[in-house]
Amino acid sequence: MKNSTNEMIKRVRFHGRGGQGMKTASRIVGTASFLEGFFVQDCPLYGAERRGAPMVAFTRLSKEPILERGLIVSPDINIIADETLLGDKNANVFQGIWEGTVTIVNTHYPASHVRNVHGIVGEIVTLDVTEIALNVIGESVLSSTAAAVVCKLTGVISESSLEKAVTRELSSINLKKETIQKNVQAALICFDRIPEAHPHYFEPIKEDKKDEIVKLEYADACLGSPSVYAKGSTKLKKTGNWRLFRPVIDHEKCSRCYTCFVYCPHSCISIDGDGYPQIDYDNCKGCLTCFYECPKKVISKDREVKAW
Amino acid sequence: MSMKNAAYKKFKDISREEHISPGTALCTGCGGLLALRLAYKVLGENVVIVNAAGCFTLLSVYPYSPFSSSWMYTAMACAPAGAQGIRDALDILIKKGKLKSEENLKVVVLTGDGAANDIGLQSTSAAIYRGLDFYYFCYDNEAYSNTGFQMSSATPYGSRTATSLPGEINPQGTVQRKKDLFEIWRAHKPPYLATVSPSHPVDLSNKFEKASKFEGPKLFIALSPCPPGWSFDASNSVNIARLAVQTGIWPLKEAVYGEVKHTVIPKFKPVEEYLRTQNRYDHLFNPVKQVDVIDNIKKDVEQYWERYLDS
Ligand code: SF4
Ligand code: SF4
Ligand code: SF4
Numbered sequence: 001m002k003n004s005t006n007e008m009i010k011r012v013r014f015h016g017r018g019g020q021g022m023k024t025a026s027r028i029v030g031t032a033s034f035l036e037g038f039f040v041q042d043c044p045l046y047g048a049e050r051r052g053a054p055m056v057a058f059t060r061l062s063k064e065p066i067l068e069r070g071l072i073v074s075p076d077i078n079i080i081a082d083e084t085l086l087g088d089k090n091a092n093v094f095q096g097i098w099e100g101t102v103t104i105v106n107t108h109y110p111a112s113h114v115r116n117v118h119g120i121v122g123e124i125v126t127l128d129v130t131e132i133a134l135n136v137i138g139e140s141v142l143s144s145t146a147a148a149v150v151c152k153l154t155g156v157i158s159e160s161s162l163e164k165a166v167t168r169e170l171s172s173i174n175l176k177k178e179t180i181q182k183n184v185q186a187a188l189i190c191f192d193r194i195p196e197a198h199p200h201y202f203e204p205i206k207e208d209k210k211d212e213i214v215k216l217e218y219a220d221a222c223l224g225s226p227s228v229y230a231k232g233s234t235k236l237k238k239t240g241n242w243r244l245f246r247p248v249i250d251h252e253k254c255s256r257c258y259t260c261f262v263y264c265p266h267s268c269i270s271i272d273g274d275g276y277p278q279i280d281y282d283n284c285k286g287c288l289t290c291f292y293e294c295p296k297k298v299i300s301k302d303r304e305v306k307a308w
Numbered sequence: 309m310s311m312k313n314a315a316y317k318k319f320k321d322i323s324r325e326e327h328i329s330p331g332t333a334l335c336t337g338c339g340g341l342l343a344l345r346l347a348y349k350v351l352g353e354n355v356v357i358v359n360a361a362g363c364f365t366l367l368s369v370y371p372y373s374p375f376s377s378s379w380m381y382t383a384m385a386c387a388p389a390g391a392q393g394i395r396d397a398l399d400i401l402i403k404k405g406k407l408k409s410e411e412n413l414k415v416v417v418l419t420g421d422g423a424a425n426d427i428g429l430q431s432t433s434a435a436i437y438r439g440l441d442f443y444y445f446c447y448d449n450e451a452y453s454n455t456g457f458q459m460s461s462a463t464p465y466g467s468r469t470a471t472s473l474p475g476e477i478n479p480q481g482t483v484q485r486k487k488d489l490f491e492i493w494r495a496h497k498p499p500y501l502a503t504v505s506p507s508h509p510v511d512l513s514n515k516f517e518k519a520s521k522f523e524g525p526k527l528f529i530a531l532s533p534c535p536p537g538w539s540f541d542a543s544n545s546v547n548i549a550r551l552a553v554q555t556g557i558w559p560l561k562e563a564v565y566g567e568v569k570h571t572v573i574p575k576f577k578p579v580e581e582y583l584r585t586q587n588r589y590d591h592l593f594n595p596v597k598q599v600d601v602i603d604n605i606k607k608d609v610e611q612y613w614e615r616y617l618d619s
Contacts, residue, residue: 231373232374234330234373236372262322263342283331284330289545
């Protein structure tokens with residue numbers, strides 16, 4: 001691997017949910033690589049959806065100017081910062097992975113479990129990055145920690161470049177000094193925990209370069225402008241996997257005051273026949289408004305670790 | 309609004325029927341969504357939403373819809389014009405006997421503050437002028453939050469947005485005052501006009517109930533705490549909306565044919581308590597406290613209430 005750094009290009013794909021910090025993570029990796037003397041490129045891709053919905057970001061680093069553009073279909077490093085995305089077909093987190101891909105999953109499960117359940121090719125590394133972020137930073141923002149994991153796996157980025165890149169990128173989004181320090185600390189812990197870069201070296205595969213222009217057929221207006229005839233069908237989307245914490249009601253102590261039901265922004269609390277609130281865990285996004293507003297304080301929050 | 313003859317007195321009076329199903333694409337803890345959900349409980353299911361482009365157009369993303377009723381998507385500027393078309397069509401169908409009058413629908417425009425205050429203002433003015441029988445629901449998250457939280461003319465003075473970052477020249481962030489949309493609309497003397505907050509569901513429900521008695525334009529501005537844009541934890545939307553009311557920053561009021569009445573007289577907690585809950589105001593406190601800017605915000609609130617409490 002050492003001999004090949006001159007012509008190498010590394011393509012990193014980040015999968016996360018909006019608000020988790022994957023865009024910033026891709027920037028930190030970009031800046032750290034730049035500080036190591038690489039040409040770099042980074043960009044995020046959001047769908048139309050909001051915070052909590054799946055998103056991807058990309059970083060390319062190379063000793064040569066980078067002429068590739070656009071999405072990374074076959075990543076060398078593929079980080080899945082939210083384990084619930086593994087089961088989400090739309091998020092397509094395994095797209096284009098090959099035997100040379102190192103997939104890193106943020107989970108408390110061991111790598112063998114992830115491999116058995118999902119049959120992932122290539123190497124798998126797991127680390128409970130969220131746990132580290134919660135312990136050290138105090139919130140589940142994964143930008144610096146995820147970046148640290150990737151930096152280590154590239155095998156070509158030093159601790160000091162990582163540290164500088166975290167500081168630089170987080171300062172540019174106006175974070176407080178102490179928050180940045182905590183982020184650096186958490187990043188260094190992750191850097192340390194990840195084993196040395198994978199020993200096998202594979203020739204990086206070329207990205208598919210078919211310059212095909214896809215021609216769209218003419219479609220009649222009634223086909224071209226979609227209509228939805230179902231009522232209330234978004235509940236089929238099951239947004240429960242957006243949740244980081246699970247609100248749990250202690251029904252024995254609940255006074256049936258309706259506060260949680262009234263204030264749930266996502267219509268996820270209903271009142272049962274006996275007047276008790278019941279949470280729809282298939283869809284509850286874990287905003288914890290109910291936890292915060294319950295006047296009796298009988299709703300607790302549990303860290304969600306087994307979403308799939 | 310006197311509580312005695314109000315339709316809603318407590319949380320238990322609020323309908324258990326949901327008209328916006330779970331599973332939408334909106335952000336975890338969206339304050340505007342909570343306001344809309346509560347409003348919908350009063351409006352019921354005989355509704356057609358005319359939605360100007362913005363965050364809430366993502367409620368219905370093909371092939372899904374969270375609504376118990378109909379929904380149509382328009383460009384930012386023209387939701388009230390779309391509402392006119394639908395209203396006219398419904399009226400014609402009823403007149404021709406093709407639609408039973410009990411199947412009549414309430415036409416509800418749904419827009420963000422960007423569309424309401426900026427590009428959609430003229431079509432709203434025209435619709436009020438024509439006396440169109442419709443509801444207008446503006447979720448006011450005080451910026452263009454769908455596209456990354458750029459400043460709108462509803463962005464408050466002293467706050468940070470992506471396009472009014474605090475810096476050397478403007479350490480306070482946003483320089484301009486928030487447009488007074490309530491007063492702009494009130495100048496048209498519509499039958500009913502109100503501000504609401506998701507922290508005050510009973511007040512909100514009574515206002516929608518009261519509005520239903522009027523024919524013509526019925527307009528609402530809902531305070532909509534926005535976790536990613538205002539930069540606070542998703543569990544805090546209701547609390548922040550409540551503080552906005554309690555500090556006097558967000559007056560809860562209504563105007564019937566232009567006659568204003570405040571429905572909640574706040575306790576006037578210090579405005580700092582509200583400002584400190586959101587990182588969009590962090591630069592007013594760190595690294596040095598910008599006392600002059602905070603004082604200006606205080607003064608604006610005091611002057612507003614002096615005017616109303618005197619009269
Ligand atoms: S955590 Fe949020 S979405 Fe889940 S039940 Fe509580 S209020 Fe509703
Ligand atoms: S807010 Fe608390 S006490 Fe009230 S109904 Fe909900 S769980 Fe029970
Ligand atoms: S950006 Fe703000 S207003 Fe828009 S959906 Fe998210 S929380 Fe709601």
